[in-house]
Amino acid sequence: DGGITQSPKYLFRKEGQNVTLSCEQNLNHDAMYWYRQDPGQGLRLIYYSQIVNDFQKGDIAEGYSVSREKKESFPLTVTSAQKNPTAFYLCASSMYFNTEAFFGQGTRLTVV
Amino acid sequence: GENVEQHPSTLSVQEGDSAVIKCTYSDSASNYFPWYKQELGKRPQLIIDIRSNVGEKKDQRIAVTLNKTAKHFSLHITETQPEDSAVYFCAASDLYGQNFVFGPGTRLSVLP
Numbered sequence: 001d002g003g004i005t006q007s008p009k010y011l012f013r014k015e016g017q018n019v020t021l022s023c024e025q026n027l028n029h030d031a032m033y034w035y036r037q038d039p040g041q042g043l044r045l046i047y048y049s050q051i052v053n054d055f056q057k058g059d060i061a062e063g064y065s066v067s068r069e070k071k072e073s074f075p076l077t078v079t080s081a082q083k084n085p086t087a088f089y090l091c092a093s094s095m096y097f098n099t100e101a102f103f104g105q106g107t108r109l110t111v112v
Numbered sequence: 113g114e115n116v117e118q119h120p121s122t123l124s125v126q127e128g129d130s131a132v133i134k135c136t137y138s139d140s141a142s143n144y145f146p147w148y149k150q151e152l153g154k155r156p157q158l159i160i161d162i163r164s165n166v167g168e169k170k171d172q173r174i175a176v177t178l179n180k181t182a183k184h185f186s187l188h189i190t191e192t193q194p195e196d197s198a199v200y201f202c203a204a205s206d207l208y209g210q211n212f213v214f215g216p217g218t219r220l221s222v223l224p
Contacts, residue, residue: 033212035214041216041217042118042201042214042215042216042217043156043201043214044214045212045213048212059113059213090155098143098144098205098206100146100158100161101146101212102158103155103156103157104155105154105155106155
């Protein structure tokens with residue numbers, strides 16, 4: 001069953017702790033993206049990656065880090081430097097840029 | 113960078129009526145314009161897209177129009193049904209995907 005999978009669905013962390021969100025795809029897509037969605041708001045781009053071992057900052061990269069060691073995987077780390085980390089995080093992938101992006105089911109992160 | 117505006121932010125229509133959502137973009141290099149539908153608690157899913165070499169595209173009750181000169185594109189839904197109720201996002205992307213930016217979203221409610 002092909003697709004893009006995010007885990008976990010819900011995540012709780014204490015303030016000041018780093019946390020890593022998983023994103024895996026078996027669609028053989030080159031491009032992968034991380035978006036943040038706040039209640040009633042649109043999707044804001046955190047980071048994106050065109051190929052393995054390469055990634056670029058999006059509009060709101062501060063306080064986040066990523067890696068792309070494998071084509072299938074694009075984990076996002078929310079660091080303690082992110083001032084307001086509680087949000088819904090969506091990972092997406094596409095064959096190339098400029099083509100349909102497929103989204104994971106999202107991870108809802110709550111920092112207490 | 114690219115900036116995408118979307119209007120209205122909320123839209124209520126009677127079942128069977130038409131709904132129109134409009135987006136504008138700022139980067140003339142953008143040439144791919146997808147529309148995504150996000151139902152409550154679910155991932156965004158592509159419903160229709162259009163490229164800059166096409167002025168209009170239709171898929172059953174859904175159509176998208178593009179005016180490159182004015183830098184705006186619109187989503188048209190005819191004969192609306194309750195299952196059309198969702199948040200709709202427009203996006204714009206250039207050939208290299210470095211400006212894959214989403215609009216803030218429109219919450220559509222179809223009233224029975």
